[in-house]
Amino acid sequence: xxxxxxxxxxxxxxxxxxxxxxxxxxxxxxxxxxxxxxxxxxxxxxxxxxxxxxxxxxxxxxxxxxxxxxxxxxxxxxxxxxxxxxxxxxxxxxxxxxxxxxxxxxxxxxxxxxxxxxxxxxxxxxxxxxxxxxxxxxxxxxxxxxxxxxxxxxxxxxxxxxxxxxxx
Numbered sequence: 001x002x003x004x005x006x007x008x009x010x011x012x013x014x015x016x017x018x019x020x021x022x023x024x025x026x027x028x029x030x031x032x033x034x035x036x037x038x039x040x041x042x043x044x045x046x047x048x049x050x051x052x053x054x055x056x057x058x059x060x061x062x063x064x065x066x067x068x069x070x071x072x073x074x075x076x077x078x079x080x081x082x083x084x085x086x087x088x089x090x091x092x093x094x095x096x097x098x099x100x101x102x103x104x105x106x107x108x109x110x111x112x113x114x115x116x117x118x119x120x121x122x123x124x125x126x127x128x129x130x131x132x133x134x135x136x137x138x139x140x141x142x143x144x145x146x147x148x149x150x151x152x153x154x155x156x157x158x159x160x161x162x163x164x165x166x167x168x
Contacts, residue, residue, distance in 0.1 A: 003165055005047050009036045009088045009128060036130045038087070042162050044131040047088075049163035051081045054094070056154045057147040062106060065143040067136045070159065083163035085133030091145075092124035094154045102153050103146040115146065119155070133161050 011034045018027045038047045051070040057063045070081045093102050104125050105116030117125045127134070147153045 003048075004040045005038075005050050005160070006040050007038045007047065007050070007088075007160060009038070009130075009160075011035070011126065011128075036088075036128065038130070038160065047160045047162065049081045049083060049161060049165065051083075051159045052157070054154055054156050055145070056152050057102065057145060058152050059147060059150045062144050062146040065145070065157075066141055067143060067159070068138075068141045079165050079167045081159075081163050081165055083136045083159065083161050085135055085162040086159055087130055087133040087162070088126075088128050088158070088160040089134075090124065090126045090158045091119065092156045093119040093121055094156055095121040097121060097151070099149055100151055100153050101147075101149060102155055103148060106144040106146045136161075136163075 012032070014029070014031045016027060016029050018025065020026075036045065038045055040046060040048055042048055053070075055063060055065075067083045067086065070083065091102075091104060093100070098121060100121050101123075102119040103115035103117075104119055106114065119125060145155070
């Protein structure tokens, strides 16, 4: 079976600031847009593997993702993905209740003090390295995500990059 992967990563932030100074109303808009198109392959701006899944982390625990053995592929294909480089990674906290946070990129299991990002309810993280990707190897294959709270937290995760699929 041949699998071909292509895609586009879209990022957009748009904000409007309004001020009412002494001499009249002033409004200013700020917008940032970025788009990266990926073709199939293993070079710059290319991907050949995608994983997409929901991850529920029980209360007061840490989930560890093995990027060299991801058990969920996109579009409900069976099998596993072994990434060697991650070019796009997006995660969103699906919770809506205050206090249900996820600590993304903890130093290890059960570490709730040092982390790369705090995902509050509805919050998300997106990292991108379209040219060379973030290398995945035996030294840096694990990604830890902690749930320091007393209730489960569910994240939607999408990973795209260079890797191989294996049937299960």
